[in-house]
Amino acid sequence: MDIKTALQAINEAAAKQPEGIVHAPITMAGVLEEGALAKVAPFIREQGFASVVLVVDENTWNAAGERLAASLKQAGVAFVVCRLKPNGQGDVIADEKTIVQVLLESPQEAQAVLAVGSGTINDVVRFVCFQTGRSFISVPTAASVDGFTSVGAPIIVNGFKQTVPAIAPAAIFADLTVLAAAPQRLTAAGFADMLGKFTSLADWRFSQQMAGEHFCPLAYELTERALLQCVEAVDEIATGSQRGVEVLMEALLLSGWSMLLVGHSRPASGGEHHLSHHWEMAYIAEGRRQLLHGAKVGVASVLLAKLYRERLGEAYPAIFGKLPESEQLRAWLQRAGGPADPGEIGLTEALIEESMQEAHKLRDRYTGLKHLVLNG
Numbered sequence: 001m002d003i004k005t006a007l008q009a010i011n012e013a014a015a016k017q018p019e020g021i022v023h024a025p026i027t028m029a030g031v032l033e034e035g036a037l038a039k040v041a042p043f044i045r046e047q048g049f050a051s052v053v054l055v056v057d058e059n060t061w062n063a064a065g066e067r068l069a070a071s072l073k074q075a076g077v078a079f080v081v082c083r084l085k086p087n088g089q090g091d092v093i094a095d096e097k098t099i100v101q102v103l104l105e106s107p108q109e110a111q112a113v114l115a116v117g118s119g120t121i122n123d124v125v126r127f128v129c130f131q132t133g134r135s136f137i138s139v140p141t142a143a144s145v146d147g148f149t150s151v152g153a154p155i156i157v158n159g160f161k162q163t164v165p166a167i168a169p170a171a172i173f174a175d176l177t178v179l180a181a182a183p184q185r186l187t188a189a190g191f192a193d194m195l196g197k198f199t200s201l202a203d204w205r206f207s208q209q210m211a212g213e214h215f216c217p218l219a220y221e222l223t224e225r226a227l228l229q230c231v232e233a234v235d236e237i238a239t240g241s242q243r244g245v246e247v248l249m250e251a252l253l254l255s256g257w258s259m260l261l262v263g264h265s266r267p268a269s270g271g272e273h274h275l276s277h278h279w280e281m282a283y284i285a286e287g288r289r290q291l292l293h294g295a296k297v298g299v300a301s302v303l304l305a306k307l308y309r310e311r312l313g314e315a316y317p318a319i320f321g322k323l324p325e326s327e328q329l330r331a332w333l334q335r336a337g338g339p340a341d342p343g344e345i346g347l348t349e350a351l352i353e354e355s356m357q358e359a360h361k362l363r364d365r366y367t368g369l370k371h372l373v374l375n376g
Contacts, residue, residue, distance in 0.1 A: 001031065001032040001033065001246075001250060002031055003028055003029060003030045003031060003032065003171075003172060003253070004028070004029055004030075006253075007026050007027070007028060007257065010026060010222070010257055010261070011023075011025045011026060013218055014218060014261060017216075017217075017218060021216065023216075023218075023261050023262075026168075026257055026260050026261070028149065028168065028169060028170065028171060028172065029043065029170065029171035029172075030043075030138075030169075030171040030172040030173050030174070031173060031174070032172075032174040032176070032246065032249055032250065032253065033174075033175070033176060034175065034176045034177050034242065035175065035177065036173040036174055036175035036176070036178075037064060037067055037068055037071065037139070037173065037175045037177075037178065038071060039173055040068060040071065040072070040114070040137070040139065040173050041071045041072050041074070041075035041077055042075070043137075043171055043173070044072070044075075044077050044112065044137075045075060045076075045077065047111075047112070047135070047170075049077070049111040049112045049135070050077075050078060050109070050111065051077075051078040051079065051080075051107065051109050051110045051111060052072070052077060052078070052079045052110055052111065052112045052113065052114055052137075053079065053080055053081075053082055053102075053105070053106045053107070053110045053112070053113045053114065054068065054069060054072075054079055054080070054081045054082065054114050054116055055082045055084065055102055055113060055114065055115055055116060055117070055121055055124065055125050056081060056082070056083055056084070056116045056117065056121070057083065057084045057086070057092045057117060057121065058083070059117075059141075060116045060117035060118075060121065060141045061081075061083065061116070063116075063141040063142075063178055063181065063182065064116055064139060064141050064175065064178045065081070065116045068114070068116060068139060069081060080105065080106075080107060080110070082101065082102055082105040082106065084098055084101065084102075084121065084124070085098075085101065088287075089287060089288065089289045089290070090289065091289055091290040092120055092121070093120060093156060093284075093290060094120045094123040094124050094127075094153065094154065094155050094156060095155065095156040095157070096155075096156075096157060096158075098120075098124050099124055099127060099128060099155070102124055102125065102128045103128060103131075103132070106128065106132070106134075110134065111134060111135060112129075112134055112135035112136070112137055112170075113125050113128060113129050113134050113135075113136060113137070114137045114138075114139055115136065115137070115138050115139065115169075116139045116141060117139075117140075117141050118140060118141060118142045118144045118145055118186065119144060119145040119147055119293050122138055122140075122145075122147065122148055122169075123147065123150075123153040123154055123155065123166070124153070124155075125138075126150070126151075126153050126166040126167055126168070126169070127153040127155060127164060127166045129166070129167055130153075130165060130166040130167045135170045136167055136168070136169045136170060137169055137170060137171050137172075137173070138169040138171070138172045138173070139172075139173050139174075139175075140172065140174045140178075140179065140249070141178055141179075141182060142179060142182035142183075142186035142187065142189075142190070143174075143179050143182070143186070143187055143190040143245045143248045143249040143252055144182070144186040144187065144189045144190040144193070144292065144293075144294055145189070145190060145193055145252065145293055145294060146190075146193050146194065146251075146252040146253075146255040146256050146259075146268055147256060148169065148172055148174075148252065148253065148256055149168050149169065149172070149253060149256030149257055149259070149260055150166070150168065150256060150259060150260075150265070151165070151166060151167060151168050151259075151260060151263070152164065152165065152166055152264070152265060153165075153166035154277070156281075156284065159281060159284050159285055160281060161277045161280060161281055161362070163265070168260060172253070174249050174253075176242045176245060176246055176249075177242070179242075179245040179246075179249060180240060180241060180242045180244075180245050182240075182245075184240050184337045185292065185295070185337065185338065186292065187237060187240050187244070187245060187248065187336070187337070188294070188295070188298075188333070188336040188337040188338030189292040189293065189294030189295050189298075189338060190248050190249075190252055190294055191230055191234070191237050191248060191294070191298075191332075191333075191336040191338065192294040192295060192297055192298025192299075192301070192333055192336070192338050193252070193293065193294035193297050193298070194226065194227055194230040194248070194251055194252065194255065195227070195230070195231075195297075195298055195301050195329060195332060195333065196268075196269075196270075196272045196273065196294075196297040196298065196300070196301045197223050197224070197226070197227040197255065197267075197268055198227065198301060198305060198323055198324060198329070199270050199271060199272045199301050199304045199305055199308065199323065199368075200223075200266075200267065200268055200269050200270035200271075200272060200273065201220060201223060201224060201227075201267065201270075202270070202308065202319050202320055202322075202323060202368065203270030203271055203365075203366075203367040203368055203369075204220065204266050204267060204270065205220075205319050206316065206319050206320070206366070206367065206368055206371070207266075207365060207366040207367065209316075209319070210366055210371065211366035213266075213365075213366065214262075216261060216262050216267075218258075218261060219258040219259070219261045219262045219266075219267045220258075220267060222254055222255075222257065222258040222261070222267075223254070223255050223258045223267040223268055225254065226250070226251035226252070226254035226255045226258075227251070227255075229247055229250070229251050230247065230248060230251045231332065233247040233248070234332055234335050234336060235335070237336055238335050238336050238337060255267070255268045256268075266365070270365075270367050270368075270369075271300075271304050271359070271360065271367040271368055271369035271370075272297050272300040272301045272304050273297060273300070274359040274360055274362050274363060274367070274369060275296075275300035275303070275304065275355050275356075275359045275369075276293065276296035276297045276300050277359070277362050278354075278355040278358060278359035278362065279291075279296055279300075279345075279347065279351065279355060280293075280296065282351055282354075282355075288346070291345050291346075294338070295338055295339050295345055296345060298329075298333045298338055298339065298340065299333075299339055299340065299341065299342055299344070299345055299347070301329055302326045302329045302330050302333070302340055302341070303326075303342070303352070304368075304369065305323045305324060305325070305326045305329055306326035307356075307368075307369075307372070308320040308323055308368050309321065309323055309325070309326070311368075311372055312368050312371070312372070320368060356369070356373075357373055360373055
């Protein structure tokens, strides 16, 4: 997939929206294809960047960073490598310490920063580039999240997760060979992140109806289309094949672009993400190892779909009554090779109960979760 061509179709559809709905065109270069790594160095030369920074961790260096560094060296592009350091639990997280490391290890003359990795590394780099005026280039190493194209960066500050302004990548180079070689648990996490759109889209429609929130039919349709593509291809995704990760990565990019259209994460993030973020902060406070974002979202979606269908399905049948049964969501997650039940990710009943009451406070958004807390 040529990203510019894909975005041209989206921008043309956006331009045809009803009067009063205006979308800024999305501009982004890059490709999703086998051998995409080889196109990074030529792009950097075309942009005239004399010096760049590669941000990696130990795993992503082995997955793609080393090959990318060799390619840049051969092309005569000057670069430095910033190897992110894990915390005491062995996790690389998007917090103040990691951000400062990237800032300190990025030479002043570097004109672009390449995020070689998935969610955490991309979030750190997009924030650093926003703050320093550098170009951000994304080189995904797994189809594990839909935030590659986001303009917001979920950053942990003093143990509290908040989304701060950042920038979208100038280009994305997603190599199918690299993505297919990623551990299946990462691919399953990306699939789970997409399954979370069932509840996030329902929450968005609900907020439109109950709180008068702005609603964009095109962004909704793009996200829904991406979601259904993944469900239809679950067997391919479960194998971790190049075709499977291609369908998944296309969906993750499409979901990300839908967020860019509206300038926020509403199409792809609802109550299930609020639960996930609450659990993440609780694990940090307890000094526990972090879980994959998508793994948490998938489990949250199963819990929330059940809650929404039981408590809100009859009152709002057109929104919550159409959600898949929790058993169906669980089966899809298990088929893809990811966790589906709270116990699989170490959640206790006490933490689940606490999050059901408190997680809605993380974002000022109306959701079915917030509605249930406020109305009993």
